Amino acid sequence: MLLKLIVIALLLFIIFNLFRAGLVMVRQPQPGVKMSRYLGRRVLFSALVLVLIFIAQALGLIEPNPRPY
Template identity: 50%
Template structure:
């Protein structure tokens, strides 16, 4: 259960970075950090989440759905 909570926290942080990038894009101010900073974090977190899911499936902590339909 802790494993799934850990993944959910990463997903929430990824969505937070997505919305931060949107705010920076809409304000168009030079005082804020560049939008690529938040987009880069989002891509990095996506890669980490995929890696964590693969480890979870390989170790048996997460079981995939046997019937996807």
């Protein structure tokens, strides 16, 4: 259950950073605020979610769906 909450929180943070980057892109350029910072965070946390899911599957905390055939 804790693993699911962590993954959901990370996914929400990814979406939050995506919207922040969009706002920076639409607004007038301001010194010190870079869109790449928010997009970089989004990519970092996306990779973290994938690694977390792979580790949880390797440790047996989650199980993949059975084969459909």
